[in-house]
Amino acid sequence: NQPEWYLTQVLMWIGNHAKFLDDKIQPILIKAGSSVNAGLEFSRALVMLILEKLAADIPCLLYDDTLFCHLVDEVLLFERELYSVHGYLSSFPSCMHILSEESCFQRWLTVEKKFALQKMDSMLSSEAAWISQYKDITDVDEMKVPDCAETFMTLLLVITDRYKNLPTASRRLQFLGLQKELVDDFRIRLTQVMKEETRAALGSRYCAILNAVNYVAAVLADWADNV
Secondary structure (H helix, E strand, O other): OOHHHHHHHHHHHHHHHHHHHHHHHHHHHHHOOOOOOHHHHHHHHHHHHHHHHHHHHHHHHOOOHHHHHHHHHHHHHHHHHHHHOOOOOOOOOOHHHHHOOHHHHHHHHHHHHHHHHHHHHHHHHOOOOOOOOOOOOOOOOOOOOOHHHHHHHHHHHHHHHHHOOOOOHHHHHHHHHHHHHHHHHHHHHHHHHHHHOHHHOOOHHHHHHHHHHHHHHHHHHHHOOOO
């Protein structure tokens, strides 16, 4: 139930052995005429151990939302460091292949949606929901974006960041489908609040709702070129 222990340990092994593999082992491979990269092969072997461990752990955690979500979070952090710091190759086996397997993936989608909806509940019930964070800085906030709209778009961006490295387009499209559901849910919530405010169409909250809609539409238009 503490995946960060073994994930961090593997990253430490990779980092601690990098110099030895480059300085001592790689020259031997080069001298032998081999094209093998010692550091990458060492990393790949350790990742294979991680995959075995995950394959054993995940079925035990599937129906505990908190533990499963924690596992996914830690795996995503591990993957990010593996590629950005240690130069792991996208063609090699990765943890994202395990997260893409049907039962695990469907559970991930379900949990992602559950926590996203909880986040939306809390941000819309917040006292600051309809107030701009930058209301006192005119040149920063021409669109007068209420806090809930900004938080919602950040939520969508974070979800994209979590699924963007999934190995297949079909899996990424399923996450995109979830994001579309969330946008529609947000639209319905805005409509409900707007109906309560129709008597005060020039009131601050009614205007904030219109600003929220305008902002969400503008950001989605900006994202339209992001395949």
